[in-house]
Amino acid sequence: MTLDAPVDRSADLTSRARQDGVRFLLALFVDLTGKPCAKLVPVESADTLQHEGVGFAGYAVGAMGQEPSDPDIMAIPDLASYTPVPWVREGLALVHCDPHVEGKPWPFAPRVILKTMLERTDADLFAGAEVEYFLVNRGPDGTVTPADDKDTDARPCYGARGLTRMYDHLTEVSTAMNALGWGNYANDHEDGNGQFEQNFAYADALTTADRVITARYLISVLAERRGMTATFMPKPFGDRTGSGLHLHLSLWRGGDALFPGDAEHGLSTMAHQFLAGVLDHAHALQAVLAPTVNSYKRTGATSTRSGATWSPRRPSFGGNDRTHYVRIPEGDRIELRGADGSANPYLALAATLAAGLDGIARSGHPGETGARTRPELPPTLLHAVEALAADPVVSGALDAAGPGVASYFAELKRAEFFDWHSTVGSWEHDRYLTAF
Template identity: 75%
Template sequence: MTLDAPPAPLTAAARGDLAAQARADGVRFLMAVFVDLTGKPCAKLVPVEAAEELQYEGVGFAGYAVGAIGQEPCDPDLVAVPDLASYTLLPAVREGLALVHCDPHVEGQPWPYAPRVILKSLLEKAQERRLELYAGAEIEYFLVARDADGKLVPADGRDRASRPCYDARGLTRMYDHLTGVSSVMNELGWGNYANDHEDANGQFEQNFAYADALTTADRVITARYLISTLAERRGMTATFMPKPFADQTGSGMHLHLSLWDDGEPLFPGDGAHGLSTVARRFLAGILEHAPAMQAVLAPTVNSYKRTGATSTRSGATWSPRRATYGGNDRTHYVRIPDGNRVELRGGDGATNPYLALAVSLAAGLDGIDRELDPDVPDRPELPPTLLHAVDALGADPVVAAALDAAGPGVCEYFARLKREEFFDWHGTVGSWEHDRYLTAF
């Protein structure tokens, strides 16, 4: 990240007529996309002939059928209203296809359970203080397949090294997939700058330039869709599951965060690690609220198989267990690569980017408002399970308020869903229990 002002996203004004723009681009169908609280992408295909209706009236969904978005079967439709600034051509997926991210509405009002609406509410509150959040996201994932016995394995059968990270041969064997994704990112103007083999067999990472927080969150959702679709085309499954293999490193989604004021970066300074006082207080807020934030940053039962790991085949987990910070040291919860940003390393592949950025912003602003000091000794350990994280969320009014930023009840609903998820898993009986208990007594 440089000190130059980040590039501005394409504006809605530049594409004020969705139908005309789509026709000029040879688009035949528009995919109207939004995500639920779990990050599940939901969409309808809208023919270009109905693009004007999509722009001005939106497109309807049965909200309860969507999933975790706060509706019952009797509730009115969700209406997805497109954000024209997010219009994205996707000919690499299908010729004549474009995508547009949407904000769900109910009866004409933004729906408070919609993650994109939540993030926009937090960003608007920050803008009232002349503050703007910029973010970069590192997307890690596995390319997997099933063997003849149905066992999950790396899609590359020759990817067996005990230390495969950055391996040139493993990278080259996935050249077509990785360069295909990279080319799409660059055609879209995202600025893909690196693609690598990560620490586990079958694990990869693809990076693109930072942008304003909403644009970055949209791009994470789009990138997951692109990666998954292009992998399927080659007979593979791309999974963002935090830890698909017990003996290997899991997948993170690290967020690089910075605050700006009218195009001027606020984080560089002459304090420790090159940070300003504002940056240190922002950082302190994240550390203060880390246990509750983990319910959002590590939102699945499987997430805590990653953060709780004590060893892997490679010898490192790359997953923090305490709310610590430091310089260019990847074992911390927050790493400071340079004075321009802080890197939040608590998130994983299941992270909903809208919610993650919303709670990060709320925590950081709380640190600024309360003039918190990051150098507090004996920071607590991070929650060991999803249930512990949800309990921490319920006890943290700042993070809870972030989820409720667009309307009340969202945090309580989210916490209930996550408790149910934990106990659904806890109620299953698996091979570990058979191996340990079947003949033990």
């Protein structure tokens, strides 16, 4: 199969699959936690998949707002997301789907939520995403270590030797990204031992969110083939840098970029208003951008082996300064650094868009560049969830396609926090077993 051959995007799913030599289609969507769910559909049933979808028991899927008694979720493919993935299996393609229930888009589906938010604005949101992850092994006793046992430098970031030892994995992922037209332009060893990042070009927000999910799938499967585990867990090692999902954001209208300003100020008035909205709603946003208990081990870190955490502690902004919640690397976009590897990209982009649009609607002002006067970000997932529940703008983004999603998500995350909180671990044994 030659992926760079001209593709007839007007063709139906069956024709495109047969043109590419595809024998099976992975009909995929994610639940609210970002868990990828799929069914494997033979090409002989591609027409049925395209026009009727494929059914799932919604309660069995996971966090999708359903009970066992509810009707099936039907995953309807978005043909624009059709992606051959022969690096995973020869003859396999992936297509992202929009879950429907009884003929209507399901409001608890993250992709549906983002699409609804995008339809509500007269501008187009473009996004780039920096996907960071660790390559690890897990021993029989549960111990997690970097897959490369020679990756022990105190400051391994950009290390040429560590990068080269993972050459086969990284180049296979890069080759796949470029064959798919994503424009992979860099692959590097990140700040933690065993940590890597593979960058691809920005696109419209929905396409970028789809690509983040596809990238996680590709990276995970290709790592497993080499006996490794790829983890997007925010903080797998307490003494090392965590993994972010930095989002580069800009608004466009009619092909014109709306964020660039003049040479003196760099960003336009609209960009500053958007930025103000993001900062004003940062505490609530963190429940979506950093949605796990482990996330707050990253944002709450005070030191690492390398000497820097690279994660923000306050909702501040500045120029080309990676210690801020929002960095302005160029005069045409902003970089939101609050999200981590556990973030659901559809929800992250939907919630951030809502926050930014609120800033524009209120003619907000972000304050002084570099100022760190706003309260610190939530210290735990529970604090972030309470901020979400009290913020009608961010909650409203989750409820964009229908009511009840924000409260369902909040309860899901409260339960996650208390499930962790009620677990007795080695820290408590070490601290309390003989302390009294």
